[in-house]
Ligand code: ATP
């Protein structure tokens with residue numbers, strides 16, 4: 328345990344684990360599991376669960392299983408099995424042994440179902456799914472018992488065997504637990520254990536045509552794996568009654584289920600169904616679109632595993648559902664990259680500058696600091712010459728007094744270089760500014776002001792003849808509303824998508840040291856934000872940078888009226 332861990336307040340799950348260690352409830356063992364269904368890519372909400380499950384096991388000397396909860400043959404795919412493993416590794420966690428699959432327990436689960444039938448605790452129901460739903464009752468009225476509820480054990484065994492043998496089409500029979508149709512907990516009103524699905528499974532192929540329900544799989548899988556702490560999200564609080572009932576009825580090793588609040592983030596959605604729809608409908612370029620809340624999307628955008636782990640640490644673990652501000656996630660990345668990312672200069676919307684008193688053909692090699700937060704990052708040289716690019720936004724022809732950047736007759740400091748004064752403006756026939764004619768002050772090399780002139784705004788710039796071309800992708804919120812799921816009655820949930828979530832700038836100019844930036848390379852473009860070379864679309868010939876995050880939270884600034 329590190330010093331940090333010792334002084335930090337425990338979250339409520341850690342408290343439970345420490346209590347159990349004290350009382351010897353699990354004989355000192357700590358075994359957790361992360362149980363994704365392979366029906367989509369992992370997102371930032373899963374990261375919260377991963378950090379909690381793996382974090383607890385690491386902290387208390389236990390281990391964590393990765394178990395694919397693959398009981399829905401229609402929706403699952405090996406593409407997801409692979410991506411989930413990649414993402415967990417990328418986040419920095421290692422599971423115990425090989426990945427496990429609930430489908431590997433199908434044989435055992437089947438035998439346990441037979442055991443419950445023999446014990447008179449399960450029966451084959453031949454009502455339609457509709458009838459079963461209708462007869463379940465409501466929270467204020469009891470359910471109605473199925474006419475098949477009292478089938479003889481032998482008949483149940485025979486029917487279940489024939490279900491398994493594929494003699495019936497989908498939906499003709501189900502196997503149900505015989506609990507209590509009048510229970511005040513709807514989940515205990517004879518829940519379905521098995522249904523018939525003539526479907527190909529991504530791992531078991533056509534071996535099975537009956538598939539166990541989530542509730543008849545999950546607890547038993549935990550039990551088989553000798554999990555101690557089965558940590559899941561609050562929606563499963565009710566399911567715990569059933570989790571406990573199955574473990575007790577089967578008289579098997581019985582882990583403890585504990586629920587925590589799932590993560591909801593502003594301006595995005597966390598439902599895999601919705602994320603899949605965005606991918607299928609091509610509202611985004613794929614699961615790894617940098618606007619997606621998926622781990623592969625965040626990674627491509629420029630997020631680091633350290634920032635995501637730090638975010639999960641900061642939000643903590645509670646039992647109250649709420650909404651976390653996206654800014655908390657962005658700030659975790661800012662804090663991480665501020666320490667680690669080297670600074671570079673890039674001009675996103677270039678405006679040409681010609682320095683009339685700078686000799687043609689001359690080049691100054693100016694030293695530039697790589698990271699003011701990290702001396703060991705050293706420095707590099709950037710070339711300065713007669714023709715430069717500056718940011719279009721940094722110039723105004725009719726500038727108000729409060730505009731401190733470049734304007735006709737005004738002077739600014741060029742980062743690492745010289746003072747620069749704008750002498751005149753050149754426009755094209757349409758009246759658009761195409762070039763600035765300027766002069767520089769050779770006595771200000773390095774950006775110093777030797778004669779005590781008033782401090783100037785500092786602009787970033789790139790030498791025109793040395794510049795590297797690049798495409799820059801700027802991202803904004805994927806959804807317009809803070810609560811992305813909040814759409815007006817009757818409106819499509821997608822009506823809330825932000826049409827301006829991606830802006831592509833195709834004529835950016837970068838300092839030459841970026842010419843061979845590798846995919847995944849991250850840096851700060853001075854004054855602009857943190858950027859990352861796109862891992863998919865960037866090539867040597869056509870560099871593509873994603874903006875991971877701006878330098879500051881622009882929305883907070885606006886709110887303060889600045
Ligand atoms: P679906 O949206 O299809 O119901 P899911 O988001 O629950 O699925 P799973 O693959 O079942 O996805 O999730 C694996 C684990 O991740 C579960 O233990 C679940 O509790 C946890 N998890 C999923 N979403 C979140 C979230 N938003 N916050 C915290 N944990 C989550």
Ligand code: MG
Nearest residue numbers: 362363364396
């Ligand atoms: Mg789930």
